[in-house]
Amino acid sequence: MQFLYILIAILMFGFLITIHEFGHFLFARIFRVNVIEFSIGMGPKLIQRTSKKSGILYTLRLFPIGGYVNMGEDDPPEEGVAPDPGSFRAKPVWQRFIIVSAGAVMNIALGFVLMFGLVLASDDLGSTTVSGFADGAVSSEQGLMVGDTIVEINGIKVHSADELSYEIMYNGHQPLDITVVREGEKILLEDVAFHVAEQDGVKLGVADFGVYRAQKTITVVLRQTFHRSVSAIKMVWDSLIGLITGRFGVENMSGPVGITSAITQAASVGLDSLVFLFIVITMNLGVFNLLPVPALDGGRLLFFLIEFLRGKPIDPKYESYVHFAGLCVLLLIMILVSVKDVISLIF
DSSP: OHHHHHHHHHHHHHHHHHHHHHHHHHHHHHTTOOOOEEEEEEEEEEEEEEOTTTOOEEEEEEEEEEEEEEOSTTSOOOTTSOOOTTSGGGSOHHHHHHHHHHHHHHHHHHHHHHHHHHHHHOSOOEEEEEEEEOTTOSGGGGTOOTTOEEEEETTEEOOSHHHHHHHHHHHTTSOEEEEEEETTEEEEEEEEOOEEEEETTEEEEEOOEEEEEOOOOHHHHHHHHHHHHHHHHHHHHHHHHHHHHTSSOGGGOOOHHHHHHHHHHHHHHOHHHHHHHHHHHHHHHHHHHTSSOTTSHHHHHHHHHHHHHHSSOOOHHHHHHHHHHHHHHHHHHHHHHHHHHHHHHHO
């Protein structure tokens, strides 16, 4: 069974990479860019096929830890030679911007699609209307009442039970300002406290009340799909901000080994947990890739933006130096985090 879960994790990584690279590939073809190779995986080739019509080499490689679409974008231009009209560098900045961003956008779009399926299949869509309190609840002592519909927490709008639970968990280690609708009137409840739990050294709020079920209509399904997907993206940003501000330490980061372990745990709980984790991972991959960090898609987008503003590109030689340095740093971080994950699993 453990081997099956690991296999599921490998297939999930492979699928996410395929979707990401297909986004680049699709828009490269739409804008008639010469594609040399479309590869899934890294390392030695397992399978390869060259299209007789387009001349594109399609490959499946041994290690499912990456992939790429080779459009010759990193090849240095030849001095005194006009670029091929079909080359990546010959295309307008806006087309290159779309091609490079398409991978991350495809990952995020996949998250929305999967969230729709998860919400549609759910038999228990939660509202934000309080139905009752747990034993020992403290929020009820500070003004929260049964029948209150919670619409904002610390100024952040909530539209579903999942968003509500997340905001309390993430921010509830400190008193919260909660806006509710009570008998048609908006009321602000200030400094509402919740019990606080600690997990891996991080303090988290604990919701001490239940909510009524939401009536399952197509409108509710679509609304919850949108808002829960946005909340998943917000979760990624919260994690990044938490790392920068020091709320989360390096020990809270996970690489491929740690993510595989999390997938194993989610798969053992049930399909819903596995699908939700998959949604968070694909959203994470999309958002992270759009960060303006060298070697990531966002780093390339930053150079396109600079090119657009100054009217000419930065020397490709210097751009390649920046991306290479960024890649080295990212690989070093991945190795350190993976070693930490392995040590955590052993001990």
